[in-house]
Amino acid sequence: MRLLEIVIAREAKEALDKLLDSEEVIEKWVSETVEEGYAIKVLTQDEYAKELLNSLENRQHCRVIIHAVEGTLPKPDVPEKEKEAKVRIGKFVALSKEELYSDIDEPVKLSLNFILMVILSSFVAGIGILKDNVAIIIGAMVIAPFLGPNMSMAFGTTLGDWPVIKKSMVTGIVSSLIALVISVLWGMLAGNVGEITMDPGIAYDDIVLALACGFAGVISALSGQGGTLVGVMVAAALLPPLMRAGLLLGGEYYSDAFNSFLIFCTNIICLNIAGIITFYLAGIRPGRWWEKENAKKKTRTAFLIWSLALALIIITILLLRKFEFSTRVMPGN
Numbered sequence: 195m196r197l198l199e200i201v202i203a204r205e206a207k208e209a210l211d212k213l214l215d216s217e218e219v220i221e222k223w224v225s226e227t228v229e230e231g232y233a234i235k236v237l238t239q240d241e242y243a244k245e246l247l248n249s250l251e252n253r254q255h256c257r258v259i260i261h262a263v264e265g266t267l268p269k270p271d272v273p274e275k276e277k278e279a280k281v282r283i284g285k286f287v288a289l290s291k292e293e294l295y296s297d298i299d300e301p302v303k304l305s306l307n308f309i310l311m312v313i314l315s316s317f318v319a320g321i322g323i324l325k326d327n328v329a330i331i332i333g334a335m336v337i338a339p340f341l342g343p344n345m346s347m348a349f350g351t352t353l354g355d356w357p358v359i360k361k362s363m364v365t366g367i368v369s370s371l372i373a374l375v376i377s378v379l380w381g382m383l384a385g386n387v388g389e390i391t392m393d394p395g396i397a398y399d400d401i402v403l404a405l406a407c408g409f410a411g412v413i414s415a416l417s418g419q420g421g422t423l424v425g426v427m428v429a430a431a432l433l434p435p436l437m438r439a440g441l442l443l444g445g446e447y448y449s450d451a452f453n454s455f456l457i458f459c460t461n462i463i464c465l466n467i468a469g470i471i472t473f474y475l476a477g478i479r480p481g482r483w484w485e486k487e488n489a490k491k492k493t494r495t496a497f498l499i500w501s502l503a504l505a506l507i508i509i510t511i512l513l514l515r516k517f518e519f520s521t522r523v524m525p526g527n
Contacts, residue, residue: 195220195263195270196243198236202256207232210256213249218242220270237263237270244290244477260293291478294349298415299358301339302346304365309372311339316373319437320380326391331434340369340432344462345411348469351496352478354489366462370436377437381444388445393435393454396511401504404461408468416476432461460507467500 202210214222220237227233238246243260250258302308315338322330343366350358381387435457442451470493480489 195266196238197261197263198238198243198246199259199261200234200236200250200256201227201231201259202234203231206256207234210234210250213246218246237266247290247292248479258292260290291353294415294478298342298349299346299361302342302362302365304361304368308339308365308369311337312369312372313376315339315433316376316437319373319433320377320441323390323434323438323441324384324386334433334437335431338433340366341411341465343369344408344432344465345415345469348408348412348466349473349478351466351470352473352489352493353480354485354492355480356492359492373433373436374440377440378444381441384441384445387441388447390438390441392442392450393438393457395453395514396456396460396507398508398511400457400460401464401507404464405468407461408465409472411465412469412472412476416472432458435461456507456510459503463500463503463507467497467504470497470500 200210214234214236218238219242220239222237223235225233236246247258247260250256315334318337319331319334322328322332322334343362347359347362347366350356350362435454439451439454439458442448442454474493480486
């Protein structure tokens with residue numbers, strides 16, 4: 195449930211009352227404010243809060259504060275039509291874009307804390323890779339803040355919000371460069387880089403896995419289930435292939451480094467494609483009609499670019515397999 199605290203001017207209250215006169219509103223409380231207006235508290239279900247916020251977005255002289263509700267006493271009454279249904283599949287439950295700004299966009303800031311988390315997770319991942327310790331590598335994936343910029347970029351793309359897209363791109367590029375520089379220098383100094391377990395050759399199921407992780411990550415964010423993202427961070431595996439690529443590049447194992455970097459790029463591309471599709475299907479849109487048109491154009495353009503990049507990855511997989519096959523059938527091998 196959500197509790198919406200709406201502060202509105204006196205002259206706009208009548209129109210708001212008509213909007214709130216629906217069965218989706220569980221309960222509302224009205225109090226007069228000192229500035230010739232009203233403060234209205236509205237209790238509603240999660241799936242209807244987003245629709246209500248979309249309707250309120252373009253109203254002038256209106257401020258909405260959103261509160262998450264853990265529970266109420268007494269329990270809200272269930273409408274009769276819902277009581278009669280034995281099995282009911284509800285609407286796609288998603289947080290409003292205002293809440294998603296707080297959950298997805300705000301944490302993706304290139305702050306000192308963010309950079310420190312990237313550096314620390316890079317060292318943890320490097321140690322795990324060199325020791326061939328899966329537990330350490332998983333720990334690095336959990337603490338690495340690499341998933342956030344990609345989800346934020348897909349979110350900003352769907353809204354056509356260039357500042358969000360720009361911030362996500364800068365944060366993602368800087369964090370990737372930090373990890374890559376650390377791993378390359380580490381690979382140049384370490385003497386046992388050639389003994390690490392290599393990434394397996396990239397295959398089509400890697401693409402399917404990355405897409406599934408992207409869909410799962412965005413759905414968990416839309417549902418407000420932040421704890422589920424830990425599993426997505428592990429399954430998406432963004433940091434380990436990047437670190438492995440840098441270590442191998444520093445150790446002059448170029449073909450193996452290219453394979454690991456290809457896996458990293460594939461995961462980035464698929465996460466963004468899945469994110470754009472899921473946010474779009476969830477109805478994440480700007481409020482004003484001209485912003486919606488701008489967002490559509492940016493969404494189509496970004497989706498086309500990511501799709502072309504994925505097509506390039508698929509072509510690369512085909513070429514690599516053809517090269518491996520021709521190498522195996524050559525005489526004398």
